[in-house]
Amino acid sequence: MDQNRRWVGSLAVLVLVASLGLAGCAGIQMPAVAQPAAAAQAPVQAGQPPASEVVVTSDLETRLADLYDQANPGVVSVQVRQPVTTSEGTFPFPEMPFPYPFNQPSQPEQPSQPQYQYGQGSGFVYDSQGDIVTNYHVAGQADQITVVFSDGLSLPAQLVGADPDTDLAVIKVDRPADELHPLPMGNSDTLRVGQFVAAIGNPFGLEGSMTTGIVSAEGRTLASQAAAADGQNFTIPEIIQTDAAINPGNSGGPLLDLSGEVIGVNTAIASSVQQFSGVGFAVPASLVDRVVPALISTGHYEHAWLGASLSDLTPQLRDAMNLDATQTGTLVVNVVDGSPAAKAGLQGGTHEVQIDGQTVPVGGDVITSVDGTPIHNFEDLLTSITNADVGQKMTLGVLRNGQQITINVTLEARPTASS
Numbered sequence: 001m002d003q004n005r006r007w008v009g010s011l012a013v014l015v016l017v018a019s020l021g022l023a024g025c026a027g028i029q030m031p032a033v034a035q036p037a038a039a040a041q042a043p044v045q046a047g048q049p050p051a052s053e054v055v056v057t058s059d060l061e062t063r064l065a066d067l068y069d070q071a072n073p074g075v076v077s078v079q080v081r082q083p084v085t086t087s088e089g090t091f092p093f094p095e096m097p098f099p100y101p102f103n104q105p106s107q108p109e110q111p112s113q114p115q116y117q118y119g120q121g122s123g124f125v126y127d128s129q130g131d132i133v134t135n136y137h138v139a140g141q142a143d144q145i146t147v148v149f150s151d152g153l154s155l156p157a158q159l160v161g162a163d164p165d166t167d168l169a170v171i172k173v174d175r176p177a178d179e180l181h182p183l184p185m186g187n188s189d190t191l192r193v194g195q196f197v198a199a200i201g202n203p204f205g206l207e208g209s210m211t212t213g214i215v216s217a218e219g220r221t222l223a224s225q226a227a228a229a230d231g232q233n234f235t236i237p238e239i240i241q242t243d244a245a246i247n248p249g250n251s252g253g254p255l256l257d258l259s260g261e262v263i264g265v266n267t268a269i270a271s272s273v274q275q276f277s278g279v280g281f282a283v284p285a286s287l288v289d290r291v292v293p294a295l296i297s298t299g300h301y302e303h304a305w306l307g308a309s310l311s312d313l314t315p316q317l318r319d320a321m322n323l324d325a326t327q328t329g330t331l332v333v334n335v336v337d338g339s340p341a342a343k344a345g346l347q348g349g350t351h352e353v354q355i356d357g358q359t360v361p362v363g364g365d366v367i368t369s370v371d372g373t374p375i376h377n378f379e380d381l382l383t384s385i386t387n388a389d390v391g392q393k394m395t396l397g398v399l400r401n402g403q404q405i406t407i408n409v410t411l412e413a414r415p416t417a418s419s
Contacts, residue, residue, distance in 0.1 A: 060196075063258055067198055068210050070260045073150050074125045074181040075253055077202045078134050078157075078171070080142035082117045122201035122253030123147070124262065128177040131170050131296055133288065134252030135267055136162050136225050140169045147173050150208055161295030164225035165303050165414065166236055166287050167267050169252075170295045183254055186261030188240065188284035191215050199244045199266055199280075201253030213244030219379055222268060222281055226414075234303075234414070237382040238284045240264045246280035255282040262288070287386070304388040305414035307339020308332050308346055312377045313366065316355045320362045328376045329399060332364040344409035347400065368404070369397030385411065 121138030125131075132147060139145050140162035147157045155173045162169040193215050200210045220239040227233050242255065246266050255264035264282030271277040294301040311317070311331045318327055334348035335341045349361025367375055370384045371394055388394065388411055396407045 064198065064210075064212060067256065067258060067260050068200070071183060071198075071254070071256055072200055072208055072210070074183040075150065075200045075208065076123045076125065076132060077120060077148040077205075077207050078123045078132075078138055078252060079120045079146040079148065080118070080139055081144040082119070082142045083114050084117050120202060120205060120249060121251040122249065122266070123171065124252075124254045125180050125182045126170070126292060127182050128180055130173045130175055130177075130180065131160065131292075132157065132173065133265060133292055134169050134171060135265065136164045136167045136169045138169065138252045139171050140164060140225070145171055147171065148207065149175075161299035161301075163291050163295060163301045165234055165301070166283055166291050167225050168265065168283060168288065168291050168295070170292060183256075184261045185285050185289060186257050186259070186263040188238070188263045188286045191218060191240065191263060193218060196258050197242055197244055197263070198256045198258075199242070199246055199250060199253060200256065201246075201250035201266060203245075203247035203249040205249055211245040213242050215240060216243045216279070217241035220281060221379060221382065235382060236283060236287070237379060237386050238286060239267075240282040240284050242280045242282065243278055244280060245276045247276045250280075261285075264288075290387075302390045303414040304385050304390050304392060304411040305339070306341050306381075306385055306409065306411060307336040308341040308348070309334045309336075310367075310378050310381065311360075314355075317360070317362060320353045320355065320360075321366075323366070323399075327366070327399070328374070329366040329368040330375060330378045330381050331362075331366050333361050334364070340409050340412050344396075344407050346396075346398070346407060346409070365407075366399040367396050368399055371395050372397075 119138070121134060123132045123134035123138070126133045139157075139159060142159070145157040145159065146154055148154045153175075155175060157171040157173045160170040160172045195215045196212065197215055198210055198212045200208070203209050203211075218238075218240060220241050222236045222239045223233040224236045225233075240255065240263070242264075244255070246269050250266045251268075253266050254262040255266055257263050263285045265288060266280065266282050268281045269276055270279040270281070291301045309332075311333050313323070313327060313329060313331055315325070317323075317331060318325060321331075332341070332346055332348050335346050346365050346367075348364040350363030351361070352359050353362050354360075367381055369375055370381065373384070375381050375384070375397075384394075390411060390413045393408060393410050396409060398405050398407050
């Protein structure tokens, strides 16, 4: 659960795969490939698709090879150093259980002395001013950042802005514009499951590696790097799932469609062994488009906040609340004191019941629409809030005690554990 958040259960372990990540997915319709004149004139047999809709293996191979040549100059390796002081000395990044091309510092004589963690991830050139997009968990807390380009040039980089809520960060290098290769941003809102995608990055420190796959699912949610005051993590919506191989070191690199446009930023994997097991995740380009310009201009991004913990309506919850078996929406479990939800009068659970051995608050409001648009589940509401601005007013359709009412709420800036 989430304040703009929910309870999430999973049989797999989500691993951030930097050599501090994941893959995203997306591919759009295969660009038409020119055919020889003889082939273009060949008769079409009954029941066969038109030649323009047939994808020949050699055509795909050529397209992927061209994609790599086109995009790889814009992908970089991001190498970082992060200071760490603990009572037990240094410890490695949990996402990096394998050797790196870095020398770990010797153990200190005094455990309280500052020590360093070393790691690496990926990134891509965002514009001709030297701005590079990567993950927050790669570079957001580093005190030393080095960028290595595909041509071998290594340059120091500075952190421009970071957003743990979306696990995005922007770093900057000083390199002439004519030597930079910005990658174009694509439209993640038009993705379809099954579309081809490619990931380019530095898995296990192997620079310039490309893997391919498809968009295997859309609309996933992922715990962010930001926590609320109660210690629970906020949630990133609209995450892209892909089966393109993503491994430690891929974090922050681009997920590309077949036209070479960035449709996601590889961020995490679902794995019990901290290596790719067929499921990777990418922050969608739609979020990058909202967040990154703000990071470049101001160094931070303000997220809109409702201030309520929410849950999907399960059959057990519907039964416990005497709701219709087909009722949709998201249940308000509790409301944060002083939050926009509290100020608007949203109500959380009124009593508790036992469901599958767990104590669950029930009896709260069920949010069924936002500004007239139906809300079917938690993800729908989270997406609406994520796409809203701080200060924006919303009209919520709410089911309360069997009656449909409306509640007006004004969203505020999301607080964090450090706020």
